[in-house]
Amino acid sequence: MSGGKSPVPLFKDGKRHDGRGPMDLRPIEMKVGVLNNANGSAWVKFGRTEVIAAAYGPREPPKFMSLPDRALLRCRYHMAPFSTDERKNPAPSRREIELSKVIREALETVVLTHLFPRTVIDVFVEVIQADGGTRTAAITAASLALADAGIPMKDLVAGIAVGKVDGHLVLDIDQIEDNYGEADMPVAGAVNLDKVVLLQLNGSLTPEEFNKAMYMAWEGIKKVYALQKKALEEKLRKEVNL
Amino acid sequence: MSITPFNVPIVPKLKRETILSLAKRGVRIDKRRLDQFRPISIQLGAAGKAHGSALVSIGNTKVLAGVKIEPGRPFPDTPEEGVLNVNAELVPLASPEFEPGPPDENAIELARVVDRALRESHAIDMSELVLIPGEKVWVVWVDIYVLDHDGNLFDASMLAAMAALMDAKIPNHQVLEDGSVEILGPGVEPLPIRKKVVSVTLGILGDTFIVDPSLEEEAVADGKIFFAFDDSGNIVGIQKSGPAWLDFKKVSVAMEIARNRYHNVLAALNKAFQS
Numbered sequence: 436m437s438g439g440k441s442p443v444p445l446f447k448d449g450k451r452h453d454g455r456g457p458m459d460l461r462p463i464e465m466k467v468g469v470l471n472n473a474n475g476s477a478w479v480k481f482g483r484t485e486v487i488a489a490a491y492g493p494r495e496p497p498k499f500m501s502l503p504d505r506a507l508l509r510c511r512y513h514m515a516p517f518s519t520d521e522r523k524n525p526a527p528s529r530r531e532i533e534l535s536k537v538i539r540e541a542l543e544t545v546v547l548t549h550l551f552p553r554t555v556i557d558v559f560v561e562v563i564q565a566d567g568g569t570r571t572a573a574i575t576a577a578s579l580a581l582a583d584a585g586i587p588m589k590d591l592v593a594g595i596a597v598g599k600v601d602g603h604l605v606l607d608i609d610q611i612e613d614n615y616g617e618a619d620m621p622v623a624g625a626v627n628l629d630k631v632v633l634l635q636l637n638g639s640l641t642p643e644e645f646n647k648a649m650y651m652a653w654e655g656i657k658k659v660y661a662l663q664k665k666a667l668e669e670k671l672r673k674e675v676n677l
Numbered sequence: 678m679s680i681t682p683f684n685v686p687i688v689p690k691l692k693r694e695t696i697l698s699l700a701k702r703g704v705r706i707d708k709r710r711l712d713q714f715r716p717i718s719i720q721l722g723a724a725g726k727a728h729g730s731a732l733v734s735i736g737n738t739k740v741l742a743g744v745k746i747e748p749g750r751p752f753p754d755t756p757e758e759g760v761l762n763v764n765a766e767l768v769p770l771a772s773p774e775f776e777p778g779p780p781d782e783n784a785i786e787l788a789r790v791v792d793r794a795l796r797e798s799h800a801i802d803m804s805e806l807v808l809i810p811g812e813k814v815w816v817v818w819v820d821i822y823v824l825d826h827d828g829n830l831f832d833a834s835m836l837a838a839m840a841a842l843m844d845a846k847i848p849n850h851q852v853l854e855d856g857s858v859e860i861l862g863p864g865v866e867p868l869p870i871r872k873k874v875v876s877v878t879l880g881i882l883g884d885t886f887i888v889d890p891s892l893e894e895e896a897v898a899d900g901k902i903f904f905a906f907d908d909s910g911n912i913v914g915i916q917k918s919g920p921a922w923l924d925f926k927k928v929s930v931a932m933e934i935a936r937n938r939y940h941n942v943l944a945a946l947n948k949a950f951q952s
Contacts, residue, residue: 502683511678529785535679536782540900543681543920618797620915630922634902636915638797642936645912646929653925 441615445600452611453482460595460607460655465575465666467583475584477666479576482609483566488576490584493554500555505548507555510539512573514562534570541574541623541633547587556586567609568596574623574633579663583670591663592632594623595655597648599638604648606655620645622652626660679782681920685774686896693897700885707891712934714889714941719836719949721844729845729868731949733837736891737827739771742819742837744845746868748808748858749816759806759814763792765821765834772826786918787830788821791838794905794914795819798874801842805869808852815847817868828892831903831916832942835876840946843870874913875942876905877935881921886931888938904935908943912936 443452450456461482470476473489480486493506501507512534516525527535538560546556558580560573571594578592598608599618613619618638624631640648696706703711715736723732727743751758765788767775780788795801806815819841821834845868849861880890880898890898900919907913912932917923923931 500680500683502681507681507683509678509680529789532679532782532785533789536786537917539679539681540918540920544922548681624925625922628922629925631917631925631928632922634915634917634923634928636912637793639907639911639913641911642932645932649925649928 441611443611445612445615446603446605451600451605453609457603457605458651458654460658461609463659463662465579465662467579467666467670473580473584475580475582475586477576477579477583479572479579481568481572481607483564484568484572484609485564486560486562486569486572486576488558488560488573488580490556490558490577490580490586492556492584493551493586494557496553496555501553504552506546506551508539508543508546508548509555509557510542510577511535511559512538512562512570513560514565514569518562518565534573537633537635538570538574538577541592542577542581544630544632545578545588545590545592545625546581547589550587556581565610567611567613568607568621570594571596571621571623575659575663579666582667590625590627590630591660592623592625593656593659593663594621594633595652595659596621597652597655599640599644604644604651606651620648620652622649622656624653624656626657688896692893696894696897697882700882700887705887706893711885712888712938714938715891717836717942717945719840719945721840721949727841728848729841729843731837731840731844733833733840735829735833735836735889737825738829738833739825740830740833740837741822741824742834742841743822744841745818745820746845746847747816747818748813748850751807751811751814755803756811757807758803760816761792761796761801761803761819762816763788763795763819763821763838765791765823767823767826771823775826786916787834790831790903790914790916791819791821791835794835794874794876795838795842798872798905798907798911798913800839800870800872800874800907802869802871808858809856812856813852813858817842826892828895829878829889831878831901831918832876832889835874835905836942836946839874840949842868843873843946843950872907873943873946874905874907875939875946876903876914877938877942878903879931879935881919881923884924884927886934888934902931904932906936906939910936910939
């Protein structure tokens with residue numbers, strides 16, 4: 436929604452600019468346990484959007500930084516300088532500071548922090564390639580990394596964004612659809628518990644469109660969730676076979 | 678990096694239980710209904726040197742917004758549009774919890790939430806803010822100053838920003854041949870405002886939603902959810918904030934509660950500009 440006119444038609448004959456239908460997700464790949472040092476890690480790819488997440492802890496917090504009844508959660512969403520079309524300054528932008536906050540607050544709802552008082556649990560997400568939907572890919576990867584680290588959670592968190600392009604609601608928008616579309620609504624949820632843990636809307640929707648967009652998001656989240664489970668299963672299978 | 682707040686005052690268990698059990702019965706600690714705002718007041722032109730300003734009170738929460746309009750360069754990707762900048766400061770005089778220093782994640786979130794609602798709704802026609810295409814445009818600065826924090830900074834800041842923009846006048850100016858812009862003095866021409874945007878924030882108390890949470894309600898709430906609306910009732914911004922979750926089926930309920938109340942805020946805004 437940076438304004439201007441899209442270089443390609445965003446919605447034509449029921450198809451989007453990359454040939455997808457309104458409910459189609461981009462090709463999604465996930466891998467768990469991709470880093471050696473982290474207690475848990477995950478690599479997630481939605482089309483050309485690519486993120487890596489690592490989880491550390493529960494571990495000892497810095498001095499004067501703890502809660503007597505539960506663990507602290509620290510979260511950083513960060514974009515690699517080479518992840519965007521033009522080099523991004525590596526210093527955290529206002530956008531990254533806000534997204535770190537909404538991702539942390541989404542994860543706080545599922546992580547059983549009260550099991551680990553006076554400790555800290557860290558989740559770091561690096562965006563390697565940005566092509567739309569980075570925050571939802573980030574939270575998807577973050578919850579996989581936490582699960583991989585063996586940190587108890589009420590449920591996994593899966594995310595997807597619904598957008599509006601040329602007046603049509605579409606699932607899992609990419610960069611072009613985000614830039615030239617009329618709305619971008621990232622949603623993340625704990626599907627087994629039927630809970631929405633992250634919800635934002637940039638752009639304009641009628642109340643009817645909003646309700647429809649929520650249902651579309653939930654359909655997408657269920658698919659992402661199934662892939663998350665598969666990725667975790669794959670890693671466990673490998674470990675058992677060793 | 679975002680960290681779980683660890684130096685917040687502890688809310689007495691008794692108070693938490695009182696507020697939660699009252700909410701379950703449909704009442705609130707300050708006797709409001711669950712969907713009722715505190716009294717809203719708007720004072721325009723509260724900051725004399727700003728090109729537009731508004732002091733908004735919602736109950737005991739006070740937010741001052743000032744608009745400055747200055748000539749500047751457009752963004753390279755939008756050469757024929759003016760620039761909108763929204764910034765928020767949680768100044769230390771507003772609350773014992775606010776510290777001096779650069780904006781923290783709460784201030785940044787507040788500014789960005791207001792910014793997006795104004796920007797994505799196309800509340801201002803930015804194409805009318807061009808002085809020399811590709812070279813010079815008006816840069817509209819909205820600075821949100823929280824003066825007294827008693828909860829619901831989202832709605833107070835959104836309203837103060839909108840009122841200050843509506844109050845603003847483009848400075849009297851002259852574009853010189855060398856491409857510079859000379860400011861001649863205060864102007865009379867308002868900004869090209871196309872839509873009025875107001876917001877309604879709900880506190881999330883378990884399964885119950887409360888409109889316009891006060892500070893003590895926010896302290897016991899799991900989080901809040903902000904909905905911005907334009908004057909035709911379209912949703913032009915949402916932000917779930919705080920470590921809360923919502924039932925999937927309750928999201929549309931929350932939206933409807935908010936949408937049933939945005940008229941109240943819009944009425945307060947309109948009233949301020951009638952007198």
